Amino acid sequence: MLIQLDMESKDPLYTQLRNQIVEGIASNRLKPGDALPSVRSLAQDIGINLHTVNKAYKQLEHEGFLVIQRQKGALIHPDGVPQADDFYWMELSKALRPMIAEAKCRGIDEHQLTTLCQEIYQSFNKKGDSSS
Amino acid sequence: MLIQLDMESKDPLYTQLRNQIVEGIASNRLKPGDALPSVRSLAQDIGINLHTVNKAYKQLEHEGFLVIQRQKGALIHPDGVPQADDFYWMELSKALRPMIAEAKCRGIDEHQLTTLCQEIYQSFNKKGDSSS
Amino acid sequence: MLIQLDMESKDPLYTQLRNQIVEGIASNRLKPGDALPSVRSLAQDIGINLHTVNKAYKQLEHEGFLVIQRQKGALIHPDGVPQADDFYWMELSKALRPMIAEAKCRGIDEHQLTTLCQEIYQSFNKKGDSSS
Amino acid sequence: MLIQLDMESKDPLYTQLRNQIVEGIASNRLKPGDALPSVRSLAQDIGINLHTVNKAYKQLEHEGFLVIQRQKGALIHPDGVPQADDFYWMELSKALRPMIAEAKCRGIDEHQLTTLCQEIYQSFNKKGDSSS
DNA sequence: GTGGTCTAGACCACC
């Protein structure tokens, strides 16, 4: 699984890493029970500090994507990710709102918006098809 | 136009303010050429620092939502907001990606996602119909 | 509020600090809305690293005891602490079980145990009476 | 005697094992003089490392719950567990304090707390009645 | 001033 961080981004490194792992799960390249690299080895691979990797892993653990075990390292949660609940739907709406508002301001119509969302959604399906 | 800031949010105040003004434009409560309150009066109204309001205005100006004139203060850009270009579409995709990935992980299907986006999009239409 | 850490304890420093703040809230020495020292000043006062203090604060924030604001620092949660829910009761039982098992092994009877718990519980009431 | 370890727990395996043996003694399923499985066989039964079982046994021996003899293996201490002394009472109080503080913060009153402790205490009585 | 992020390097517990 390839990780690509943008040192110039305004998103913190640990958030970018967290997002890429989530995308890996969404696209089925990372499956329940799969082992992730150790914080040390991943940190070295992508050239960042191990604490930064650790912070991403801890957040993913807290969100229910991972389990971290004392010396087996981190695994994609074997039971899968917790399903969307009311709280998550609310948070998702809150996050989407300003982005959709701006898109509307910039002349993107409803159909263009849903098409974009569908394309992104389906891009995760495609990747899953081809991998093991 | 009612501004409601959450002092406990992780989002900085100026970002919250910026977003609410964008939503105001999206919902047509703020129209091209409309005057915004002065930095000073808005800061006092919502009880935050003057610099914070100024930072939000500056960002909106830089993004093309506002024009700021020495005499008249801030106006919603009379020519409307710059339409989406390739760069904006790319940025929008990049911002949407991790959210949609997480939604997919949490079992939200494509139809639920597009429905949510449509509801949010349309919520801006509705507001525009009834308010001034 | 006096903080006393035991460098020899097997509990990590940030846990000891977290516990003492919780005890401060239980005993009403810390009240909803009260400000806590900044991570830097507290770290200096008790002679530990600011990251260690920060970790304790972050945990307390996550547990709902504190709110941390960008530059106002940390406050005892103004709405009070989230009340015990089923999950919390379960966790409390799980934590208490081995301790009570050992106490029983060592010949402490039910009455002695409940008396001890009451004494501890009431010790938090007493402190609250005398402070401002 | 059934041992159930949670590989995802934050508590180390040897601590979980130690606690379950203590609970076995508290509930009278394990009686003074009873033989415990050998380190080797128990490790195999529950599928963990031999050193881990050994560490739990060693700790229990040090705490006075077990005697370990070269030939016979591990036995529940024939004279029973050392009774609570001042030091133990102090340690127990220190361990209970932060839990009770948090319970109080979360709105659990004194009666609810003592009831919970009694229920846990009595749960060890019940098991002892019916099992071997 | 505040907390947030990132780095670097140390030691320890677990298995």
Next chain:
DNA sequence: GTGGTCTAGACCACA
């Protein structure tokens, strides 16, 4: 080997 904790010191964003 693994992650957990702690330290020290840097720079940045926020208000």
